[in-house]
Amino acid sequence: MNQKLLLLATRHGALKARIDEQRRTLRQQVVPLEAALARGDAVMQGVDWLKHHPAAIGLAVAAVVVARPRRAWRWAKRGFFVWRGWQAIRNSLTGMR
Numbered sequence: 001m002n003q004k005l006l007l008l009a010t011r012h013g014a015l016k017a018r019i020d021e022q023r024r025t026l027r028q029q030v031v032p033l034e035a036a037l038a039r040g041d042a043v044m045q046g047v048d049w050l051k052h053h054p055a056a057i058g059l060a061v062a063a064v065v066v067a068r069p070r071r072a073w074r075w076a077k078r079g080f081f082v083w084r085g086w087q088a089i090r091n092s093l094t095g096m097r
Contacts, residue, residue: 065072
């Protein structure tokens with residue numbers, strides 16, 4: 001009986017050491033991702049701000065339209081085509097499921 005407990009304790013210690021080593025390795029491998037994830041968080045905070053302040057977007061668009069109507073029209077066309085392209089891609093990906 002004691003031999004079994006000793007074997008289990010030894011195995012338990014080996015497993016804990018292996019787990020600790022895997023955690024250290026994972027911590028080292030995650031470091032490069034932290035910067036990218038932080039940038040993503042910053043972008044999402046900006047998007048949230050824009051969602052909560054739609055008047056700022058409206059004022060910016062109005063200023064561009066008043067200042068440079070041709071440029072605004074050009075960018076509106078580009079935006080429309082990008083939006084339509086995104087919809088087509090999204091619909092094709094959704095249809096694949």
